[in-house]
Amino acid sequence: MNLSKGVQFMIISTFTFALMKVCVKMISHIPAIEIIFFRSVISIVICLFFLLKDKVSPWGNNKKILVLRGVVGSIALASYFYILQEIPLAAAASMQYMAPIFTAILGVFIVKEKVTAKQYLFFMISFLGIIIIQGFDARVSMIHLIIGIGGAVFTGLAYNCIRILKTSEHPLVIIFYFPLVSLPLAGIISWFGWVSPQGWDWMYLLLVGLFTQIAQYYMTRSYQTEELSKVSIINYMGIIYSLAFGFIIFGETYEWLSYMGMALVVVGIILNLRYKKT
Numbered sequence: 001m002n003l004s005k006g007v008q009f010m011i012i013s014t015f016t017f018a019l020m021k022v023c024v025k026m027i028s029h030i031p032a033i034e035i036i037f038f039r040s041v042i043s044i045v046i047c048l049f050f051l052l053k054d055k056v057s058p059w060g061n062n063k064k065i066l067v068l069r070g071v072v073g074s075i076a077l078a079s080y081f082y083i084l085q086e087i088p089l090a091a092a093a094s095m096q097y098m099a100p101i102f103t104a105i106l107g108v109f110i111v112k113e114k115v116t117a118k119q120y121l122f123f124m125i126s127f128l129g130i131i132i133i134q135g136f137d138a139r140v141s142m143i144h145l146i147i148g149i150g151g152a153v154f155t156g157l158a159y160n161c162i163r164i165l166k167t168s169e170h171p172l173v174i175i176f177y178f179p180l181v182s183l184p185l186a187g188i189i190s191w192f193g194w195v196s197p198q199g200w201d202w203m204y205l206l207l208v209g210l211f212t213q214i215a216q217y218y219m220t221r222s223y224q225t226e227e228l229s230k231v232s233i234i235n236y237m238g239i240i241y242s243l244a245f246g247f248i249i250f251g252e253t254y255e256w257l258s259y260m261g262m263a264l265v266v267v268g269i270i271l272n273l274r275y276k277k278t
Contacts, residue, residue: 006226010234013218018241020211021093022249023204024084030195032081035208036074037186038197040179042209047176058180060173062165069161069174070181072154077182079151087140088254089246091133093239094265095148100272101126102156110160122272129264136257175216236266 003011024035051058060066076099083092101123107113134145165174197205222231239262246252254262 004226006222006231007234009218009222009225010231011237013215013222014235014237015241016211016215016218018238018245020208020215021084021089021242022245023207023211024081025089025250027197027201027204028085030197030201030205031190031193032078032085033186034190034193034195035081035205036077036182037190038205039209039212040183040186042206043213044176044179044183046209046213047172047179051172051176054172056170056172058173058176060165060169060177062168065161065164066169066174066177067181069158069165070177071185072161073158073178074182074185076151076154076158078186079147079154083144083148083151087144088137088252089250090239090242090252090254090262091137091140091258092148093242094133094262095130095145095152096155097236097239097265097269098126098130098149098152099155099159100269102153103159104156104272106153106156106160107163110157111163116275118275119272122268122275124268125271126265126268129261129266129268132261132264133258136255136261171220236270239266 024032027035048058080092080096083095086092104113104115104119105123108115130145130149134140134142162174243262
């Protein structure tokens with residue numbers, strides 16, 4: 001079967017993001033905010049390299065929204081890394097897939113986009129899936145649910161900030177502001193509960209940064225070379241990767257109702273995506 005370049009790029013991106021999640025879980029003894037600190041160091045070096053290479057000023061125009069994007073993005077990432085470390089891989093990934101729902105809902109108020117009654121129905125299907133996961137998996141507590149959904153809300157805010165900035169800022173500048181803001185925030189917070197990495201920890205920290213950059217690069221290439229409707233759904237292969245890696249590496253298994261909950265999350269998002277493209 002011949003796959004287009006855009007599809008190939010998205011498959012690589014999704015797989016690499018899954019590898020990043022595995023690395024975060026492998027160093028669960030290191031606080032999530034500290035992992036973000038190391039990730040930010042790697043990301044800021046890579047971003048600066050390409051900004052200087054392309055002769056683009058890193059400071060941008062709409063600094064308030066750029067900083068806001070960095071702050072809410074940092075909170076979202078810290079929340080996601082925390083639940084990745086605390087609960088099974090696929091359950092955490094399912095919560096992260098709630099982000100498109102909050103992106104759309106918040107977009108009604110922030111960027112004045114419309115959401116139909118049918119889309120709200122699709123959102124409820126996904127949300128029901130999350131409730132089922134929490135209710136039938138003893139490893140997922142109410143605190144995990146609150147943090148996971150909270151992280152998805154902040155991710156939605158970050159995506160809306162990007163929408164506001166899309167006409168005024170170079171994409172590299174938007175990407176650069178995330179580590180620029182998250183580095184000092186993560187550094188200050190990490191100071192009060194620092195856990196010194198040991199041995200293989202350093203490799204996993206490095207891989208978190210590298211896998212993230214690779215995944216973002218191929219995701220961007222995919223959206224640049226292929227129709228959004230064709231490649232966006234491929235993102236949800238991530239739940240398959242998470243289930244597989246969780247079982248093979250961490251020995252994670254689920255009750256059948258938890259699998260049904262994960263399926264509802266993905267079905268609700270895919271129905272919404274396909275509806276928006278019709």
